[in-house]
Amino acid sequence: MRPDFVEPSGPTDPPSAREVLAAGDVARALRRIAHEIVERNKGAEDVVLLGIPSRGVELARRLGELIGEIEGHPVPVGSLDVTMYRDDLRGRPTRTPHQTSFPAAGVDGRVVVLVDDVLYSGRTVRAALDALADYGRPRVVRLAVLVDRGHRELPIRADHVGKNLPTSHAERVTVRLLDHDGVADSVTIAGGDR
Numbered sequence: 001m002r003p004d005f006v007e008p009s010g011p012t013d014p015p016s017a018r019e020v021l022a023a024g025d026v027a028r029a030l031r032r033i034a035h036e037i038v039e040r041n042k043g044a045e046d047v048v049l050l051g052i053p054s055r056g057v058e059l060a061r062r063l064g065e066l067i068g069e070i071e072g073h074p075v076p077v078g079s080l081d082v083t084m085y086r087d088d089l090r091g092r093p094t095r096t097p098h099q100t101s102f103p104a105a106g107v108d109g110r111v112v113v114l115v116d117d118v119l120y121s122g123r124t125v126r127a128a129l130d131a132l133a134d135y136g137r138p139r140v141v142r143l144a145v146l147v148d149r150g151h152r153e154l155p156i157r158a159d160h161v162g163k164n165l166p167t168s169h170a171e172r173v174t175v176r177l178l179d180h181d182g183v184a185d186s187v188t189i190a191g192g193d194r
């Protein structure tokens with residue numbers, strides 16, 4: 001057998017992950033979302049970005065920096081933990097709650113943009129809306145996601161999407177971010193019949 005020959009995987013082996021967004025693609029998607037947020041709000045005076053842990057917090061921070069570059073002033077960024085608002089607490093392993101932190105001015109009367117990495121069933125966003133209602137009454141709530149993979153179980157739609165990625169339920173979408181995971185930014189998809 002040749003030393004460089006790799007035997008093909010059998011049907012029981014999981015298929016390898018396929019990269020759908022590389023670091024440059026993630027950066028371009030975030031820049032586009034930042035511009036969309038500014039255009040939609042005719043500026044960013046009243047905008048507050050709230051990341052949903054864990055990778056949504058890092059994405060919100062990056063969007064805040066990009067919007068700050070575009071507008072010439074900082075945009076308030078915070079995080080909104082939804083752990084205790086989830087409707088699947090009994091059916092999933094115990095989760096450690098993350099920190100919720102809001103900008104000093106709060107969210108009342110502001111345009112709040114919830115930021116998450118992947119939109120799937122919509123249940124995390126529903127939990128975020130419930131959590132947000134306990135902290136104040138924004139004028140408008142919008143949603144920005146890096147990836148929308150479909151398969152909604154609730155009537156929730158993202159306002160700003162980096163990449164629409166049609167998937168099957170059997171596939172797994174993985175987002176990696178340099179500042180969170182210690183590896184280059186990427187979005188991969190694995191599993192299913194691709």
